[in-house]
Amino acid sequence: MMKDDPETVRKFFAQSCDFVLAASEPAHFPKSELPEIAFIGRSNVGKSSLVNALTGRKNLARASNTPGRTQQIIFFNLANKLMLVDLPGYGHANAPREVQDKWTGLVNTYLRKRENLRCVCLLLDGRHGAKNNDLEMMKFLDRSAALYKTVLTKIDQLPASEHAARITQTSAIMEKHPAALAGIIATSSDSKAGIDELRAFLLEKGV
Numbered sequence: 001m002m003k004d005d006p007e008t009v010r011k012f013f014a015q016s017c018d019f020v021l022a023a024s025e026p027a028h029f030p031k032s033e034l035p036e037i038a039f040i041g042r043s044n045v046g047k048s049s050l051v052n053a054l055t056g057r058k059n060l061a062r063a064s065n066t067p068g069r070t071q072q073i074i075f076f077n078l079a080n081k082l083m084l085v086d087l088p089g090y091g092h093a094n095a096p097r098e099v100q101d102k103w104t105g106l107v108n109t110y111l112r113k114r115e116n117l118r119c120v121c122l123l124l125d126g127r128h129g130a131k132n133n134d135l136e137m138m139k140f141l142d143r144s145a146a147l148y149k150t151v152l153t154k155i156d157q158l159p160a161s162e163h164a165a166r167i168t169q170t171s172a173i174m175e176k177h178p179a180a181l182a183g184i185i186a187t188s189s190d191s192k193a194g195i196d197e198l199r200a201f202l203l204e205k206g207v
């Protein structure tokens with residue numbers, strides 16, 4: 001497969017993508033040989049929209065603020081070649097301690113134990129860059145030793161004149177984090193900016 005050919009990349013992501021299951025505890029994680037790419041970010045960062053844009057679906061990944069889905073890890077099978085994994089969002093204001101602890105246990109187990117995990121995409125809101133809880137998340141990912149790539153979302157909402165500054169500022173933060181991969185991908189699920197670039201990266205990392 002010519003992974004750097006744009007047409008190949010597009011065809012790969014145009015294949016069928018199916019919901020596998022939603023796991024609320026590690027015992028429910030599917031047994032799978034497929035390479036995995038996981039997505040994580042603050043709730044409302046645009047994670048569901050991004051998974052939908054990548055796979056060209058409108059409703060594959062539902063908004064994570066749907067009650068009851070916030071504490072689940074959702075697995076999607078892309079053409080029996082790649083598993084896309086939607087990790088529960090963080091940063092819910094006033095979440096009770098037990099909910100936070102459950103989140104930490106579930107995500108930590110996933111990040112540390114999932115043997116086929118190739119890369120985590122850490123989503124940051126392009127309008128604001130990294131917030132405090134995103135910085136905490138970076139440390140959490142560093143400790144889990146899962147490699148992660150930084151993806152800016154909603155870049156259509158940031159004036160074009162500010163794109164370069166946001167990327168420079170975010171890169172400077174990422175350089176301090178040992179498990180962060182170099183390079184930032186700026187995306188918009190609305191304008192589809194950066195979607196092909198992110199697809200090419202996932203194909204390169206995952207398959």
Ligand code: GDP
Pocket residue numbers: 041042043044045046047048049050062063064065089153154155156157187188189190191
């Ligand atoms: P999640 O909670 O991280 O899964 O976030 P969602 O995908 O549900 O998106 C949260 C809100 O941001 C929704 O109102 C989306 O329509 C909006 N949104 C998501 N991605 C984009 C984007 O690329 N551009 C713009 N302008 N809005 C977006």
